[in-house]
Amino acid sequence: MTLPLHPVSAVGALADALRRRVLSGEIDPGTTLPEQELSALYGVARPTVREALAVLVHEGLLRRERHRSAQVAEVTVADLDDLMFVRRPLEELTATSLAGRRVGEADAALARMAALPADAPWSDMVAEHMALHQALVVAVGSPRLERLYGMLAVETRLGLVRLRAVYSDRHVLVAEHRNLLDAIGSGPAEAAREAVAAHLDHGWGDH
């Protein structure tokens, strides 16, 4: 088997850099990102910038209209609701598919999440949280589920970063996910699905 080693292209690297900046909250929603500016800032040609922007637009992090600069997407409550509406069936599919299996990667992410110091930035918490869900999805082994979930994940992450009020207590978040992983790992499919439903229901209805 050939191991996939990852030579990053300029486009990929730039997309990563921008994604990180947006997801860390460094760039506020509504901020415009003119191509020329990015081109000068990162020392790459404008076509490269255009491609990188296209990637982020596809991921839902940026919006672009004809002849207007790309700008960081605003995340409204309606967007979050819609996101959850679509995420739910995919999360349920993931959970039921994995029922009876313990996913090592997800456990590891949970451990990292629990070990995070109390004063760690909230965006780190969000990152581990998403890594956990991502690990579950990957474990299912469906390339398309992975792709679809990836699209939602980035947007969800943006939403979580900006609307941090949902989980006031981090321990609750950790405990909840421990329950989820336990339910998936040991329970029958139906129990796993219910655990997902319970998880998603928490904290999203109070808006």
Place this chain on the structure above:
Amino acid sequence: MTLPLHPVSAVGALADALRRRVLSGEIDPGTTLPEQELSALYGVARPTVREALAVLVHEGLLRRERHRSAQVAEVTVADLDDLMFVRRPLEELTATSLAGRRVGEADAALARMAALPADAPWSDMVAEHMALHQALVVAVGSPRLERLYGMLAVETRLGLVRLRAVYSDRHVLVAEHRNLLDAIGSGPAEAAREAVAAHLDHGWGDH
């Protein structure tokens, strides 16, 4: 209200043209599409070609590796199974959300499908079929569901075009979708979901 008129960009137009050619079966899977060739053929610059190819790659119609020409995706049976695996929960979500509603656009698509002459190309049949499902998804009113389903739809369409053996009889296809629309339009959510399940189960298990 201002009607959104669609000034098509060169990129969009080229993407459309290529998509049409691939989905009509004109270009076989595995065919390579060198950028230079397309650039000369359509009289647009290579960056424009690159962007259009990026769109199609994202849709799953084309594959691209580093420093190799893009080529039309091969659709294996495993791909179709995976596609169905992911489509099912989204179709169920669509059906249950719409339960009790009659979707005019979907009915119209069904009518067009039924009115298709017996010697019409199979790809036309597929096109109307996808239009029907698309109409249902759009009626739900969730932009993200629409986006996600759109990604799957293009790939599904490619699969259907290339593996036409599934439905030997066109009338069966029409009748089945009439049942589906009826179940959604009149039935409670649970009945709608079952109709979807039945619809998806048909003809995909026999591989």
Place this chain on the structure above:
DNA sequence: GTAAGCATATTGTCTGACAACCAGACAATG
């Protein structure tokens, strides 16, 4: 104060170019 018109900035697209890289063939080496 409002509306029309102009100036500016930004994107959409093009041209041309060069370096990086893959694939295959072929020679050299053990």
Place this chain on the structure above:
DNA sequence: CATTGTCTGGTTGTCAGACAATATGCTTAC
């Protein structure tokens, strides 16, 4: 004979510069 090194042709990745189309904001005239 098998493996490795090297070359070559073709294609992509990226760059630089340019121009037209268009949206935005400001200025001016009424």
